[in-house]
Amino acid sequence: MANNTKFDRDQVIDKALQLYWRRGFHGTSMRVLQDEIDMRPGSIYAAFGSKEGLFKQALIRYTQLGSEHLQQCRSKTTSPLSALKAFMLSRVTDTQMSSPTCICLLAKTIAELTDENAELLEQAKASLKAMESSFETLIIEAQLAGELNQSQDSKKLARHVQINFSGLRTYIRVYGAQVPTEEIIDNIFAPYISNKSFH
Amino acid sequence: MANNTKFDRDQVIDKALQLYWRRGFHGTSMRVLQDEIDMRPGSIYAAFGSKEGLFKQALIRYTQLGSEHLQQCRSKTTSPLSALKAFMLSRVTDTQMSSPTCICLLAKTIAELTDENAELLEQAKASLKAMESSFETLIIEAQLAGELNQSQDSKKLARHVQINFSGLRTYIRVYGAQVPTEEIIDNIFAPYISNKSFH
DNA sequence: TCTGGCTTTGAACAATCGTTCAAGTTAAAA
């Protein structure tokens, strides 16, 4: 064997992720990408195959970061409901401040792409379904902990959360910081808060 | 005066609208647009100024069609709430079947574009605000008619509807026809249905 | 130190991008 890969793969994907997230798939040219990640076209194509290939890695990384962040929120509190709320709030406020755009990269992607990029579309859909599934896991925990009404189907609740979460992020993109994010997130769960108390 | 415009301006904008809606702003090239609307570049640029100019007209037309459709739903029933529900349902089911994509063109646009197309971004935001305002008008009517709880602020209710409407359309893009659209729309209003009955 | 095999480089490719404009066409006004 000889000279191994020089660039830091994760770091490159992270930078590509930021760019794709900000400007979208079609709005991001390989030229801009080359400058941002400081790699020459040959290296990029050797490592990722194509513009689509790199985008797919960015989608996967985005989803992984999301899952990790959700777990992190979960580990910081004993309340599954608080963890879910904290996750939603931080995703929204973080992206309002520093991130490319408030809108979820996955939602942005399924809005932008067509069948012409079927593989990317499927990847984004699968990731969104996986996130919803993670939400459901937390919701079931919250139900067992007596935080959420158990009479509501956890799948329907997860769907409700997913819809309101993506809707909220679109809404914030329109109205900006004037949106009372915390109030809205509380209200997403308000109708399903359990009136039973355990222990 | 001499030779007047030959092409049907509204028809051209409608066709452009369909194309932009399906493929997005960056995903739609002027070449494809030329073929679709059957106009030569010179004519397009004489009539609309630029790719952005034509897109702006498409956004305006889309909003106008939306408003007209909402009014149409309103005139078909005495119930403001039913009208709003019918509007949401038909927007979602129509676009599932025949339209470019289930996702609202306005939401799609604010997801795709950046400050580099500031004018288009502002147009889309303004249109979304206008639609929300139309929702509020119907909500106030529904409150006065005793269909919706009057203790809820109509602005907050309109916001709730807007968030859930755009979220639902994104959700349907992921899951397709298996989504129980009608049930979800009913549930959007369920917590706010008035228990008082008038007359 | 030399060699072999992998990585990186960046000029170059054909294709396509949004846009322009001189020439041709058209029909109302004179």
Add this chain to the structure above:
DNA sequence: TTTTAACTTGAACGATTGTTCAAAGCCAGA
């Protein structure tokens, strides 16, 4: 019928697109 001003045409523009590949660079093992 002639004039005239607006409209339409489509070849062509320079810039940029995603991608390729021969050449140069690099380091571990001999």
